[in-house]
Amino acid sequence: MxxxxxxxxxxxxxxxxxxxxxxxxxxxxxxxxxxxxxxxxxxxxxxxxxxxxxxxxxxxxxxxxxxxxxxxxxxxxxxxxxxxxxxxxxxxxxxxxxxxxxxFDGRMDREDFIKFNSGMHYNIYEKFGAHLMEIDGVKGCAFAVWAPDAARVSVIGDFNDWDGRVNQMRRVDHDGVFEIFIPGAAEGDGYQFEVKTKGGVTFKRPDPYGYAFKDKESQVSKITSLGDIKWNDSAFIKSRTKFNRDSDPLSICELSLESFAAKHKNHIPDYEELAKEILSYVQDHGFNTIELKPVMEHIQGHPFHITGFFAIQNKYGDPVGFKKFVNIMHEAGIRVIMDFVTTFFPKLQCGLNSFDGQALYEYPDPRMGVHPRTGDLIFDFGRKQVTNFLLSSALFWVSTFHLDGLRVADIAKILYLDYDRKPGQWIPNMYGGNENLEAKDFLCNFNAVLKQAYPGLLTLTKETSCWPRVTGELDDGGLGFDYKWNNGWTKDFLDYIQNDPLFRSGNHNELTFSLVYCYTERFVLAFTHEEIGKGLEGLYDLMPGDTAQKMAGVRLAISYLMTHPGKKMIYMDPNELSIDNAVFLENMIHSLNEIYYNRPALYQIDTNDSGFEWINSMAAEECMMSFMRKGESDKDMLIIVVNMAGVDRTFEVGVPADGKYYEIFNSDDTCYGGSGMVNPGRIEADFSEADGRPYSIPVKVASSSLAIFSYTPYTTQEKKIRKIREEEANNKMQEREKTLRELKNRQEKEEAELLKELHERYEKELAAQEEAIEKKYEQIEEERISSIVSEAALKSISGGKKTAAKKTATPKTAAKGQKTAASKSAVKKAPAKKTTRKTSGTKTSNTKTNKKDDNK
CATH class of the missing domain: 2.60.40.10 (Immunoglobulins)
Structure with missing residues (x-):
């Protein structure tokens, strides 16, 4: 040198x-x-x-x-x-x-760092990650990553033989942002970040902001451009702003791309092919919205364990393919909502976990950062760069792919610091409470930012801990979501319907309880993948009975969901049930959705109790209920009658008004696979009271079925005819009542006369019997006294012979003794009433006898 x-x-x-x-x-x-x-x-x-x-x-x-x-x-x-x-x-x-x-210099400037560290750089995904570009005529890829605790970060990949010494990155911000532009790095190249800690430990990590992965394990990121397509949905996007979340119908088909792809045995379909297949399926069933289980890259078999918060599943294609998927749906007027996981991420050694050697995206203290039951890691919502990461991810999916809504996974896990934790396993907030105030602020900001950026965008969530005002307005202390899954209704209903019909009556309150709270939030009634697993087949498996009874239960469950207050959602799997049963249910769901869209009573007043009224909620023993759904117009009213018993029934159902009633739906119709027990034609209200109402209609309802009746008021001419008929009926009723009264009076008179006659006859017979008895008694007593006197006389004669020598007794004394003995005997044996008279008789008789003896 x-x-x-x-x-x-x-x-x-x-x-x-x-x-x-x-x-x-x-x-x-x-x-x-x-x-x-x-x-x-x-x-x-x-x-x-x-x-x-x-x-x-x-x-x-x-x-x-x-x-x-x-x-x-x-x-x-x-x-x-x-x-x-x-x-x-x-x-x-x-x-x-x-x-x-x-x-080459870096792309990020001081403003980027300030906004990012403040949690307000909502399009930070345009700076972090890997971005293909050309600088001064040189093509390459710009890389940037946030790793504040790293001593050194390098980019390794196909372009540098995966050697971490070649492309060491420069720290461009004291809060830990590293970046580098690598000429020659091209579309499709795999890459990772090699991180060296201050302790000298070196490990590899995929790009948190990467758009794709090169391997199934989500360890190697892939340089990917987002590409673009010709969007044809400007009118549809504009129409979203007119959607009224309170009074417009919303029927959601929850589905999984994996389920539809699994039908293809010989090849893996791409997003465009899946879009056409799913669109046909959704339209056949009549839904106006789809909700996709996460399409982000995730652990195989665990769609909610996200590994790429900016990466589309490349199994079915690239970002351009998914853009085409959404565009196809929008052209057909179908909304697209995506499940979005902001609550946790998997504890993998190759993901966000301890990304720079220390807890970065998760809370550092495991009492806040680790879910005790699942082991998943919880995002650190107190760190602005982390919440910026999540907000940026949400905005990325909405803006890049024109999504119409996001459904946030169970937020109860992050709202409560003691969720699934025992005493001593959690840290109270600054006020000593169990609420995660940082998570609450994040969710509020999440909704505020999204709604401001994209008016008409829908945000939904699942919340299982009864946190108040989840769908309340932000300026009124709410979290700002548009809708919340009604998991309470789903659990109660499925608990009820799984019982054998013989034992359902004891659980009737599980059906009626939902109406106590269903207006406290804007609810979506949902049979989700969590409750029914395999779609309608999972719902079928929950039902008791044989095949026919199970199918009747499935039809009843879906029908009840579609008529109960709240927006609608059903998880659908294309590989469900037999072909025949699937066709029957497809027909029924399509019919129900058509009725739902065309009958304002089923959606117009979903958020307050003026849209619902019980007719009969007390028939627990019959396993029956009936209620009204009402719209803004009286003529929109619908009557719903539900028979959840195991036997067919006929009911007199009270109705609020005189008029014509038509059965517009019956889940037991043969076209839906039922037995055909329906109520055809017009049903005119009867002038007979039922359920506390002046009018009623007779209704036949098959076992485990539901019927919907529309109401049509009478025309002026019909009212006149009805009035004439009513007057005739009233006159006939009055005549009948008069006849009945006359018959009753005549009957009462005849009964009185007969009773009097019988009474008199009875009195005569009774008097005659008493006289005969009295004579008989007198005869018996006379005979008895005579017998006693004769006996005494014989004894006296016999005794007189024996005592003659003594000569102490006189005839007078003997007679006196006989008289006394006879009197005592008569008194003792005779009835009390007759004692005086008979004793007197005895005395006279004895006296006469004594006088005869004296004369002798």
Missing amino acids: NNKLYKLMNWPEIEEIIYSDGDDPHRILGAHKVGSNLLIQTFYPMAEEIEVVPSTGTKKYKMELADEAGFYAALVPYKEGFKYKYRIKLENGDIKEIYDAYN
Whole structure:
């Protein structure tokens, strides 16, 4: 090495490059003016020799090997705007020419750093990540990453033989932003960031802002341009602003791209092919919106474990393909909502987890940063750069792919610090409470930013902890979401319907409870992938009974969802059920959606109780209920009758007004696979009270079925005819009541006369019986007394013979004794009422006897 060159080189700094310990390689590598010359230095360990080749002229400058590790240097005459590239001969003899990456400045400026560190750089995805571009006529890729705790960050990839020493990045901000422009890096090249910690540990990470991955494991990012298409949805995008979230119909088909792709056994369909297939499926069922399970790159089989928050699933194509997918849907008037995971990310050693060697995207304390049940990591919502990352991701998907809405995954996990945690496993907030105030602020800001940037965009969420005012307005203390899944309704209904019909009556309150709270939020009634898993087949598996009963249960469940207050969502899987059953259900769902869109009573007043009224909610034993859905006009009223019992029933259903009622839907119709127990034709209200209402209609409802009846008021002419009929009916009723009264009076009179006659006959018979009894008693007593007297007389004669010698008794004494004995005996044996009279009789008889004896 020549002496002049040797003296110009800073050897401590060169060692920093060789050992890859620095964070500002640009101050050493590249071309730097030294007096009237340029000192050009590079570090390329795989090179055997390197030449500097100016862009103009034919002279080349051979670089000297300054260090055996592969550090080269050259001193060339200075020229303003000097451009050059390296001609490198590799150890294997290959020759390649590249421009010097350290001869280009970075793209990010101070304003970018301030906005990013404040959490307000909403299009930061345009700066971070990998972006193909051309600078000063040189094509390449600009890389940028945030890694504040890293000692050194390098880009490794197909363009530098995955050697982390070649393209070391420069720290351009004290808060940890690194960037570099690498000439020659091209579309499709794989790359990673190699991170070296302050402790000397080196590891590799994919790009958090990368647009695609090169491998299935989501470890290697791929340089990808977003591309563009000719959008044909400007009118559709404009129409979104007119959508009224309170009073317009919304029927969502939740689906998974994987399920539709699985139908293709011989090839993997691309986004455009999937779009056409899904569009046909959705239109056949009548939905006006689709909600896609995450289309971001994720762990295989776990769609909510996101590995690329800016990366489309390249399994089905590139970003251009997904743009075509959305455009096809919009051309057909179908909204596209995407599931968006902002609550957690998987604990992988190759993802966001400890990205720069320390907790960066997650909370550093595991009591806040690790979900105790699943082990997933929770985003650090108190760090502005992290919330900027999430907001930027949301805006990226909406702006790049024209999405119509985002559905945020279960926010209860981030709103509560003690979610799934035991005492001592969580940290209270600054006020001592269990609310994550940072997460709450993020969600509010999330909705505010999206709604301001894209009027008419819908945001939905699942929240299972009863956090108040999830769909409330931001300026009124709410979180600002448009809709919230009604998981309480779904759980209660499915718990009820899974019971055998014989035992459903004891759980009737599970059906009626939802109406207590259904107006506290703007709800979406949802049979989601979480509850029914395999779509309608999963719903079928939940039902009790045989095949026919199960299918009836499925039809009932879908019909009830479509008639209950709230927007609608059903998870659909194209590989469900048998062909026949699938066709029947397709017909029914399409019919229900048509009724839903064309009957304002089912959607117009969804957010307050004036759109719903119970007719009968108390028939638990019959497993029956009936209710009204009402729109802004009285004529929009619908009557819904539900029979959840296992037997067919006929009901007299109370209706609020006289008029004509038509059955517009019955889940038991044969065209839906039912038995055909329907109510055809016009049903005129009867002048008979039912359910506390003056009018009623007779309704037949099959087991496990639901019927919908429309209401049509009578015309003026019909009212006149109806009035005449009513008067005739009233006259007949009055005549009938008069006849009944006369018959009743006559019957009462006849009954009174008969009763009187019977009473008199009874009294006569009773008197005759008493007289006969009295005579009989007298006869019996006389015979008894006579017998006693005769007996006493015989004893007296016998006794007189024995005591004659003594001569102590006189006839008078004996008679007296007989008289006393006879009296006592008569008193003792005779009935009390007759005692006086019969004793007197006895006395007379005895006296007469004694007188005869004395005479003798």
